[in-house]
Amino acid sequence: xxxxxxxxxxxxxxxxxxxxxxxxxxxxxxxxxxxxxxxxxxxxxxxxxxxxxxxxxxxxxxxxxxxxxxxxxxxxxxxxxxxxxxxxxxxxxxxxxxxxxxxxxxxxxxxxxxxxxxxxxxxxxxxxxxxxxxxxxxxxxxxxxxxxxxxxxxxxxxxxxxxxxxxxxxxxxxxxxxxxxxxxxxxxxxxxxxxxxxxxxxxxxxxxxxxxxxxxxxxxxxxxxxxxxxxxxxxxxxxxxxxxxxxxxxxxxxxxxxxxxxxxxxxxxxxxxxxxxx
Numbered sequence: 301x302x303x304x305x306x307x308x309x310x311x312x313x314x315x316x317x318x319x320x321x322x323x324x325x326x327x328x329x330x331x332x333x334x335x336x337x338x339x340x341x342x343x344x345x346x347x348x349x350x351x352x353x354x355x356x357x358x359x360x361x362x363x364x365x366x367x368x369x370x371x372x373x374x375x376x377x378x379x380x381x382x383x384x385x386x387x388x389x390x391x392x393x394x395x396x397x398x399x400x401x402x403x404x405x406x407x408x409x410x411x412x413x414x415x416x417x418x419x420x421x422x423x424x425x426x427x428x429x430x431x432x433x434x435x436x437x438x439x440x441x442x443x444x445x446x447x448x449x450x451x452x453x454x455x456x457x458x459x460x461x462x463x464x465x466x467x468x469x470x471x472x473x474x475x476x477x478x479x480x481x482x483x484x485x486x487x488x489x490x491x492x493x494x495x496x497x498x499x500x501x502x503x504x505x506x507x508x509x510x511x512x513x514x515x516x517x518x519x520x521x522x523x524x525x526x527x528x529x530x531x532x533x534x535x536x537x538x539x540x541x542x543x544x545x546x547x548x549x550x551x552x553x554x555x556x557x558x559x560x561x562x563x564x565x566x567x568x569x570x571x572x573x574x575x576x577x578x
Contacts, residue, residue, distance in 0.1 A: 303432040303441065304375040306384040307425045308363065308394050309339040310561045312418045312530045314554065321429035326371055328394065328561050331359040339561055347560040348533060348568065357463060358564045362394040368401025376407040381438045383410050385425050385445070387417035390492050391565075410438065412445065416489060418562055419528030419554065420454045420574040451577040454489040455497075455513070457506050459534065459569025461485065506537055506571075513573075514544050523578040524549045530558040531571040538571055545573070 309327040318325060327339040330347070333354050342350070351358055368384075375382055384402065386395040395413045402409030414421045424445040431441045461483065484505040486498040498509050517524070527549050531538040535555075542553045558572065 301380045301437070302378060303381045303383060303436075303438060304379040305425060305429040305432055306371060306375070306382060306398075307421065308386050308398075309559060310387040310392070310394070310417045311421045311425060312528070312556050312558050312562070313422045313426070314556070317426060321426065321433060323425060323429050324371060324375065326363045326367060326398075328363060328392070329361045330560055330564065331361070339559065342560055344557040344560060344563070348563065351560075351564065352568070358560075360392070360561050360564050362392050362397045365397050365400040365404060368398050369404040372402060372405040372407045372409050376405070381408050381410070383412065383428055383432070383438065383441060385412045385414050385421065385428060387421055388415050388489065388492065389413055390494065391417060392561075410442065412442070414445075415449055415492065416452060416454050416574070418454070418530050418558055418572055418574065419556070420452050420489070420572075422528060423452055423526060423574070423576045424448050448576060453575045453577070454572060455574075456487050456489070456566065456572045457509075457534075457537070457570060458485045458487070458566060460567045463565055463567035503537070507540070510537075510541055510544055514548075517545075517548050517575075524575055525578045526551050526576040527553045528574045528576075529553055529555045529571065530562075530574075531555070532558050532563040532566055533568045534571040541571070541573055 306324045309325055330337045330339055332350050333356060372382055384398045386398055389395050395411060399411045402411055414424050427448055428441050428445050431444060484500050485496060486509050487494055487496050498505060527545055529538045529541050538555050542555050546553055
């Protein structure tokens with residue numbers, strides 16, 4: 301039984317991995333000063349430059365239901381089952397569009413809300429694609445990625461809240477009402493809620509939290525399967541985080557530019573650390 305894996309472009313993944321595992325990535329769209337771009341058509345560097353020079357904050361939009369239906373129709377020619385894994389519904393309506401697209405296509409499509417995005421989404425998508433390639437059943441894949449989902453933690457650092465304020469998303473972060481734009485914030489994505497765990501001024505806020513995270517992992521004794529670090533023009537902190545956390549995991553930590561969909565909302569200087577515990 302052939303199983304195909306689909307996701308959306310909010311995933312942060314090495315292109316060679318996506319290609320090797322035959323992962324289908326459905327792009328979101330980004331509107332920059334009246335010009336519509338496909339998320340996958342802009343390099344990250346180009347997007348960040350366009351966003352910095354834009355008159356207005358770029359606007360992201362989920363793939364149309366019809367696009368999902370077309371993707372599923374095409375894949376179903378050579379697949380018995382399709383598993384479509386997408387970013388959390390608190391950030392986008394993409395997962396619901398995928399569900400409607402599955403119904404419209406009439407094909408055997410199982411849509412999964414990953415509860416995450418970026419490399420947190422990547423953990424589940426890569427696992428599902430590798431298992432599908434190895435001949436696992438749909439039930440086995442869904443069970444495995446549920447375990448991964450339940451054992452993933454995502455932390456995100458904001459160097460500025462300007463984009464969150466402009467995009468109307470500050471209200472979604474618990475405890476950020478009235479926050480100043482120059483405050484450094486660390487949040488966590490958990491149980492379909494984007495919550496605040498640390499607020500402070502200056503980059504030392506990030507460094508202190510990273511040291512605390514390292515100490516917490518050491519004391520917990522929990523085994524880690526994989527760590528991913530993504531950033532939006534925050535390579536220095538991303539490198540520091542990798543150096544601090546690599547000792548906790550055998551697999552080399554991936555340090556990647558995040559995608560333009562996520563960077564639209566986080567703004568420059570943001571980073572995310574995603575941990576997949578065994």
